[in-house]
Amino acid sequence: MHPHILRRPHTALAAFLSLGSVTVAQENGGSGYSIQRNMSYDKFWEHFNFYSGPDPTEGHVQYLPKEKAFDLQLAANYDDTGSVYLGADSMNSDPKGRESVRVEGNFNLNQGLLIADIAHMPTNECGSWPAFWLLGQEEWPKGGEIDILEGVNDLDRNAVTLHTSEKCIVDNSTSGDPNASPNGNTQDLSFSGHLATKDCDVNAADQGKNVGCSIKALPGNYNLTFPDLNSNFTVENITRPPGGNPPTYGANYNYNVGGAWATEILSKSITTWFIPFPDTEKINWESPDISTFGKPIAKFTSTECDFEQRFKDMRIIFNIAFCGQWAGKEWESGGCAAKTGVGSCNDYVSKYPEKFRESYFEIYDMYWYEKGGNGNSTMPAPSGSQSSALSSTQTTGAPQMEATQPGAVPTGPPASESSSSSSVSSSSSAAPGSPSFEPQPQPQPQRRRRSLVHSSGRTYKW
Numbered sequence: 001m002h003p004h005i006l007r008r009p010h011t012a013l014a015a016f017l018s019l020g021s022v023t024v025a026q027e028n029g030g031s032g033y034s035i036q037r038n039m040s041y042d043k044f045w046e047h048f049n050f051y052s053g054p055d056p057t058e059g060h061v062q063y064l065p066k067e068k069a070f071d072l073q074l075a076a077n078y079d080d081t082g083s084v085y086l087g088a089d090s091m092n093s094d095p096k097g098r099e100s101v102r103v104e105g106n107f108n109l110n111q112g113l114l115i116a117d118i119a120h121m122p123t124n125e126c127g128s129w130p131a132f133w134l135l136g137q138e139e140w141p142k143g144g145e146i147d148i149l150e151g152v153n154d155l156d157r158n159a160v161t162l163h164t165s166e167k168c169i170v171d172n173s174t175s176g177d178p179n180a181s182p183n184g185n186t187q188d189l190s191f192s193g194h195l196a197t198k199d200c201d202v203n204a205a206d207q208g209k210n211v212g213c214s215i216k217a218l219p220g221n222y223n224l225t226f227p228d229l230n231s232n233f234t235v236e237n238i239t240r241p242p243g244g245n246p247p248t249y250g251a252n253y254n255y256n257v258g259g260a261w262a263t264e265i266l267s268k269s270i271t272t273w274f275i276p277f278p279d280t281e282k283i284n285w286e287s288p289d290i291s292t293f294g295k296p297i298a299k300f301t302s303t304e305c306d307f308e309q310r311f312k313d314m315r316i317i318f319n320i321a322f323c324g325q326w327a328g329k330e331w332e333s334g335g336c337a338a339k340t341g342v343g344s345c346n347d348y349v350s351k352y353p354e355k356f357r358e359s360y361f362e363i364y365d366m367y368w369y370e371k372g373g374n375g376n377s378t379m380p381a382p383s384g385s386q387s388s389a390l391s392s393t394q395t396t397g398a399p400q401m402e403a404t405q406p407g408a409v410p411t412g413p414p415a416s417e418s419s420s421s422s423s424v425s426s427s428s429s430a431a432p433g434s435p436s437f438e439p440q441p442q443p444q445p446q447r448r449r450r451s452l453v454h455s456s457g458r459t460y461k462w
């Protein structure tokens with residue numbers, strides 16, 4: 001149905017690093033960013049807690065504690081491609097809501113750069129509300145919220161959104177006109193998205209409640225061209241039209257194997273780039289250079305808003321919600337009632353598990369960077385949290401979040417959940433040298449990728 005997912009396994013990065021490229025990258029300039037947190041592959045879990053309380057946004061969802069999520073393989077690693085899987089159940093009908101995951105980072109982000117290479121996201125199926133977002137530690141909205149990748153129902157493009165309190169109106173510098181930029185700053189502030197709302201205050205009088213300031217990506221207008229799967233090919237053989245707008249959300253995003261979301265938080269701006277696959281292959285993960293990322297989708301600037309003050313001590317959240325205060329609220333107005341023929345979002349989500357087979361994130365490289373670091377790439381950063389070996393039990397430092405869902409009303413703080421880790425691995429690689437399709441190992445119905453180990457030894461997944 002969809003073309004293949006094809007990503008470089010982490011071993012490739014390891015090989016690259018062992019050639020001594022670490023220092024070269026920094027000598028070459030880059031953006032001066034160095035790795036503070038490595039959240040890729042098996043290192044993902046030591047940076048996240050599983051939240052298993054009731055959904056703060058009243059969704060029709062049951063967030064599983066860590067052990068159960070791992071047991072049901074709604075949280076897992078793919079060992080062959082070195083990626084992270086976070087998904088929702090697609091087997092069972094449960095009137096209490098769909099089983100799913102919500103993971104919350106256990107360390108604070110301030111100024112710096114976050115990059116997550118997300119090859120697959122939950123599809124834009126009616127009823128779903130997936131998000132990759134950042135939430136401040138102070139009471140919402142004072143602590144700030146940055147929604148990097150989020151949407152509901154059958155939307156087909158992403159919007160990057162900020163939520164804060166009053167007096168934070170952002171500039172509309174879509175034109176890149178220097179006169180439109182604050183304080184005589186003549187740098188080109190342009191971004192490719194469309195500023196839909198400009199007041200980041202969730203209570204702004206002339207905007208809908210909790211809307212915040214939001215920049216919508218342009219509609220995707222291309223699909224990648226893939227070479228013949230039976231031929232020998234490399235990533236260079238996969239082409240995309242120059243200048244096109246990549247799909248940024250839903251099924252078309254996945255068809256195009258997604259891409260990397262890079263978000264830079266500075267005192268004067270918050271910027272999000274989307275680097276579509278296969279351009280992701282060119283990212284220097286050790287020392288990323290933002291000047292190579294092209295035009296950002298979204299760039300928030302403002303004369304009156306100190307972004308560093310308003311968006312501080314942010315924690316990363318990935319969650320897959322259903323219905324609730326956004327997807328559910330727009331069930332009828334957004335057209336899903338008519339489209340599905342089911343009058344209630346909760347009914348649809350409960351009764352049609354198979355519709356949610358594609359409701360999962362697959363995350364490849366993911367790092368948090370800060371400037372002027374010392375290249376402490378494998379060391380946990382010291383900033384206000386504990387992180388430890390894979391099998392650790394989190395006892396302190398768990399996020400006490402004023403939980404909100406992106407764009408929604410907070411309804412009360414959840415209890416944080418943590419439990420011991422049990423890494424699940426997929427060991428589904430065939431022996432190199434013999435192209436073969438592999439059946440899905442059981443029981444892991446959510447993870448239905450097929451793998452083709454090519455004669456060249458490279459593994460392809462889709």
Ligand SMILES: *[C@@H]1O[C@H](CO)[C@@H](O)[C@H](O)[C@H]1NC(C)=O
Nearest residue numbers: 010014038040041042043377
């Ligand atoms: C990050 O962690 C992954 C998974 O353990 C590892 O494969 C990769 O080499 C690490 N990256 C760096 C730059 O050390």
Ligand SMILES: *[C@@H]1O[C@H](CO)[C@@H](O)[C@H](O)[C@H]1NC(C)=O
Nearest residue numbers: 172174175194195196197198
């Ligand atoms: C920002 O500018 C663009 C281009 O002129 C316009 O289409 C859009 O409506 C503006 N957004 C706001 C919130 O004013």
Ligand SMILES: *[C@@H]1O[C@H](CO)[C@@H](O)[C@H](O)[C@H]1NC(C)=O
Nearest residue numbers: 220221222223224251252255
């Ligand atoms: C891309 O492929 C998807 C899936 O086949 C299709 O629905 C969509 O219309 C295609 N988009 C373009 C721009 O061709």
Ligand SMILES: *[C@@H]1O[C@H](CO)[C@@H](O)[C@H](O)[C@H]1NC(C)=O
Nearest residue numbers: 227228231232233234236237
């Ligand atoms: C892949 O690209 C290389 C270099 O451009 C070319 O020689 C080769 O024929 C291509 N292979 C396929 C299967 O298209």
Ligand SMILES: *[C@@H]1O[C@H](CO)[C@@H](O)[C@H](O)[C@H]1NC(C)=O
Nearest residue numbers: 373374375376377379381382
């Ligand atoms: C990494 O950081 C620690 C503590 O901040 C420091 O002692 C150590 O020298 C650093 N390592 C490197 C390779 O810079």
Ligand SMILES: *[C@@H]1O[C@H](CO)[C@@H](O)[C@H](O)[C@H]1NC(C)=O
Nearest residue numbers: 230231232233454455456457
């Ligand atoms: C693919 O490449 C491998 C290694 O270079 C080679 O042995 C094999 O014959 C090639 N297969 C095809 C179909 O070209």
